[in-house]
Amino acid sequence: MRTLIVTEFMSLDGVIDSPGGGSHPHAGWTFKDVPMDEAVWEIKAREEQEAGALLIGRVSYDEFAPVWPTMEEFAEYNAMPKYVVSTTLTDPQWHNTTVLRSLDEVAALKQGDGGTILVHGSATLAQGLAAAGLVDRYHLLIFPLLLGGGRRLFAPEGADKQRLTLVEHATYGNGVQLAVYDVNH
Numbered sequence: 001m002r003t004l005i006v007t008e009f010m011s012l013d014g015v016i017d018s019p020g021g022g023s024h025p026h027a028g029w030t031f032k033d034v035p036m037d038e039a040v041w042e043i044k045a046r047e048e049q050e051a052g053a054l055l056i057g058r059v060s061y062d063e064f065a066p067v068w069p070t071m072e073e074f075a076e077y078n079a080m081p082k083y084v085v086s087t088t089l090t091d092p093q094w095h096n097t098t099v100l101r102s103l104d105e106v107a108a109l110k111q112g113d114g115g116t117i118l119v120h121g122s123a124t125l126a127q128g129l130a131a132a133g134l135v136d137r138y139h140l141l142i143f144p145l146l147l148g149g150g151r152r153l154f155a156p157e158g159a160d161k162q163r164l165t166l167v168e169h170a171t172y173g174n175g176v177q178l179a180v181y182d183v184n185h
Contacts, residue, residue, distance in 0.1 A: 017150030052115020057122035123151035144175035
C-alpha cells in the first residue's frame with residue numbers, strides 16, 4: 001500500500017489559500033511576508049525526491065499545469081505520474097497526467113505499487129481525502145502569519161475527530177515551523 005501525504009504551506013490560523021500566488025487578497029504570503037530561510041525548503045526537496053506520484057484537485061491543476069513544467073526545480077514532479085481528481089477535466093495537457101473521477105479511484109491508486117503519493121494545495125481534495133480515511137501523514141510548514149480568511153486545511157464543520165502523532169518538527173530562524181504528523185487510523 002502506498003502512503004498518501006498531504007503537504008501544505010499554512011498560516012498560523014490554518015489558511016492554505018494562495019501561498020505562492022492566486023486570488024486571495026494576500027496571495028504570495030509565503031514569499032512576500034516572511035523572510036527567506038533556505039532551511040525551511042529542505043522538506044520540499046525531500047518530498048520531491050521521495051514521491052512516486054503527485055495528486056491534486058482541479059483548481060490546483062489549473063494553477064500548476066501552466067507553470068510547473070517550465071520550472072527546472074520541479075523536474076522530478078514533471079516527470080512523475082500526476083493524478084487530478086476532477087469530474088470536469090477531460091484532456092489534461094500536463095505530461096503524464098491521469099484524471100481520477102472519485103475518491104474510490106484514489107483509494108484504488110493507494111492500494112497499488114509505487115512510492116509516496118503527495119497532495120499539494122487542493123484544500124477541498126485534502127478535506128475529502130481526510131474524511132474518507134485516505135490521508136496517512138501531514139507535512140505542514142506553518143508560517144507566523146494570521147491571514148484571517150481563505151481556504152483552510154481543517155475547515156469542515158462536523159468533521160470527525162482525528163488523532164495525529166507528531167513524528168518530526170523544527171522551528172526555523174524566520175519563525176516558520178515544520179510539523180509532520182502521522183494519522184492514527
